[in-house]
Amino acid sequence: MSGQRTEPAPETPPPDPAVRIGRIAAEGTTLECSVTPSASLRRFFTGEPFRAEYDVPIESVPDAILAIPVLAQVCPVAWAAGADVYVATVDRTFATALGEVEATLASLYPFIEGGDLYARAFAEPTLEVGRGSTDTGLLFTGGVDSTCSYVRHREEEPTLISIRGWTVTTDSSDDETWDRLRSRVSAFADERGLETAFVESNALSMLDHPMLLAHFKRYVDGGWYSSVGHGLGLLGLCAPLAAARELSELYVAATHWEGVDLEWGSRPDIDDRVRWTGTRSHHDAYELTRQERIDRIADYVRTEAPELPLQTCNVRIEDNCGRCEKCYRTAVGLRLSGLDPTDHGYPREALDYDAIQRGLENGDWILGEDERYMWADIRDRVHETDPQSPAERAFFEWLLEADLDGLVDESGSPLSHRALRAGARNTPTGVYTRIYPVWDAAKGVYRRFA
Template identity: 30%
Template sequence: MDTLKLHSITYSDNGRKINYEYSVDANIQKLFEENESFYSKYQIDVSTTPESISVIPFLSNILPMAWFAGFTIEVDEVDEDFYQAQEKIKQEFAKRDTANSFEGTLVAKKLIKNSIEKSKSAMLFSGGVDAFATYIRIYDKTPDLITLHGADITIKDKEQWTDFTDFIENEELLNENSKEFIETNLRDFYTYQVELLLKDIGWWGKVQHGLALVGSIAPLSFVNQYSSVHIASSYTDHIDIDWGSTPEIDEKITWGSGFQVFHDGYELKRQDKVDLIAKFASEKDKRFRLRVCYSEKRTEFNCSYCEKCFRTILGLILNNQNPNEYGFKVDGSVYDKIYQILHIGSGSKGVKYFWWELMEKAKNVDTFFVFDDIETETRHMDEFRGGKVDRLLEEKINNANKGTNRIKFIIRNKFPWMQKIYRKLK
């Protein structure tokens, strides 16, 4: 079986950056960027972390690749609890992807039983609807808030990252929470060939992100003495969808004799979360911005003109809340713009479900926020209640050509120069 061997773990930048030196056999070299080794960088010195813990961020990203591609990972040592956990997580993916043999495995020379002192809780925080809903649910615990640079915002995008950290640091609601930021190239160290390990592309969302995000905080958990971390759910138990972050996956992750992961809000639909946010804001008489958009075309806090923005905006409208008080910039023309964007975009089972939730919410509310023209906006709302968006997305899903999308993806990544020429000609 082909092998990836981890040779060493070193620290730089005054102990803040963990560097991983590894080699891979020729047959699997195509999965890895030749000149970009995986790293994880923190704001504090993490060099006192035992090697069996500091290896976890690396393994949390490499292990799924090994399982799906069928290669062996060799390391000197790893935390014993994490080793047992990754075997259980592997079985969760095997249940879902029955066509895959999942022969890839982890081989460690030593399994180390660590014991981390535990005194604080943490939360992975992105600033969006899911994150704020979980934050509200554990508000009294005052968790440390941890955000990764390299997950939703690319490492090269310094401007958007600065905007985001300014938002986190200056949001009044979050004043009592300590903040930790991690920079990691977890989406850049592998090539597009990893996407092709799946029948349908979508490696980050469908496989990687749950284990990768949680695993990244292992060194911090040792230094900051975290007992647990909360990660907000993206989806709900009401929908069956392939996703890389679920209670079955996330809550099996552990290390250091008892570190716990809580996958929060899985019983809540997305609209339930928006309802929770609106209720909390009203009760506390506080308004706070929701960061739901990472569009490159964004010139404001959110672009207020993408599918994700629109579903959040409409969710707030249905709670009789003004979206402009939550980081958006819209008016009564928002309804026409929603249809414009949904016509242009592609459909998916997950997106259709989110808009179905909104339709059901709309059917059950008598009042909603009106910008200026109650008659026109009521007519738009009635059309939405009647299933106009639901039918549009159903049609897009039925007409989707996944084979063509896969071919387009390969061409874009194998011949990026063609994409640049195409953009110039448009």
Template identity: 30%
Template sequence: MGNLNSIIIETPVVKDGNKILCKFKCIGEVNKYFNNNTFYLEVNDIVDSVPISILNIPILANICPIAWITGSDIYIDQIDNQFLESMKKIKASFQIMYPQHTFRGEIFYQEIVSNQEYESQASGLFFSGGVDSVTSFIRKKHEFPYLLTVLGADIPESDIKACCKVENNVMQLAFEHHLVPVFLKSNLRTFLNEKKLNTNFSKFGLSNWWGSIQHGLGMVGLSAPLTYLKGINTIYFATSPGIFSVESCLDSAPWGSHPSIENNLKWGKTKTELEGMELNRFDKINIIADFLRIYDSSIKLRVCWESTSGDNCGNCEKCARTMAALLLEGLNPSELGFNTYNPSIHSLSKNKQFFSKLNDNKELQWKCIKNRISSTIYEEDFEFFHFYQWILQTEFKRQTG
């Protein structure tokens, strides 16, 4: 163990049948990037029968990028052979995306395992309730995929009230469409010192740790134990708009969800597939609108990254842009999980962060929305009338300085 920075991962322990506890020890400077030395994953199924090499995947998916960017070596007992090869490719992908950072460090293991004994005929779909995942649900529901929802990604896993709200919405949709919901509760964000990671590494195209590095690999990795139990051969992860094909992915902006990440991720008999790469956000909302015109569905969109309560705040840029796009499709946002009123319009206009979160793509979206909405007539008693007027009167341009 010659490396001054090392992460030693102990054999995972299953508690109460459904909670996987992974303890680890850090040697060297890498220790400062963790808030505690225990990673956990809790699922709504019994995982006692899952092999150690599969139980190790969730922690490895979330800890490897930290090891790589700090040049730390990882020591672990067992690792799945397909996953090991995947991580080599993903490490190289991060290096290509962020060439001014250095991704080093190796994985040292005692045993490499081939997990080929489980059935593999089902599919799974990561489902947050956002525009991307709802669109993927509509496109893939004929496969009857397991709906995989992470608790601990955008809302704290310790917030029981918010988690219950998200769970109830997902269970209602799953029941309505004869699907099985799977909840993956984890401290994947809070076991890290995300603030220090952002301070030290958010530069040279890497905007923040969660968005630029962790969220794609880290969340998909959580599903590994369930894929073994449920016989899932394909995991779908809805892509963010902006990546139009695998061939053009190298021209897309660096991001933690990317064809060179998820589409390279495999273990056992399971592979991952980014879904909806050819669609922009307007395409996706059009698909949702067409679906709602045919089905009387209980879909409630949850798009907000500002709110931690399991709701949409209605005041941030993403909420406002989604509400506006829904209006263009003749949908009432209040029936899909949004609400706005006069005071919130005032709040939107005074929100200093609103325009700081615009980029070229979002500016273009707002321009399209404004041009299209100007030809629509809303009555003054319509609940979104003042929101509509605010859009027409606002110049959506990124403010710098």
């Protein structure tokens, strides 16, 4: 953050605006602590204590490392409000990393005011785990980006880490989805002799995302977590796991690439700076466009994994629907890299070129600037590809002439959602608290924008 300061009077309530992290309890595989915002920040928090569940005991992990997951979620909100954060102890290396990440976010977003981090101790823990280890971890979903990172680093035999709490929520309604994701990732790992790690956290539900969007949506292309918080947040969640499993390196796959000028919460100048005692993080494959990542996957398919599955669907996580924009886009990308999408988890209709063109022309999907870049990347490859059917030829010809800028929804969400955000932004906290149940009922609308 802007500065590291020793807390002079820990029993004294911090001044407003501020957030205090309570005692961090680690019992077995469970991490929990309270988060207490001052009055002006309460609207950005739901009142839930922070929780994270790991699949390995974390009781022996030092408190300074255990503080990292909650700080990684809370600090960006505090920076946006110009608030200080108070915690009993924190790893000194991570505290330094927070200052560097805050500086990056401040360079991207005008609303990032920064703040100080107060602790009774900035610790430099001695770790038996993590010291001298060459083991690596990879945040993994089975999509194009994380699969490409696996292909690039497969000789390191990385532990595949999957996190529940963002695209798969901790709501009981998502239990079956999470079970299917675990099964799919475990099957991928078993076939390759890899270890897996699964983390569950309420990192998002402890934050009030509708209110964060109400205040800051006008500054970001997408949602709060995707635009601001997820690089630091997801990597920070891995800190106790990395210490317990002796992971010295963590890879997170790039979404964008060099030349894509977008504000995004996971970037080289964020992820490469996230570190703590024993572990460093790396933003991987940023030098490759998405189509070039598919090329890397295609090389691996042809030499080692002819039926490699991919899962990229925006609608469901257990398989690919073949009808959403991301399924269509990935299927076209696979075809341009010389692969048959049906061999890799996509139904045949995912290459229905007439449906793709109609959907793009009719605005059937809310597309942001990142999708525009990805379709432009595909268009660049179309120049080098001979069509294999009249339908493909017609689509390629249309795409080469299409106004991709016109496909982008500048608002990022329907008018009704923007009206709700404007209302919440101008609602006093006391009134907002009384109407919260009504607002909470609309939260499902925002899940895709988180």
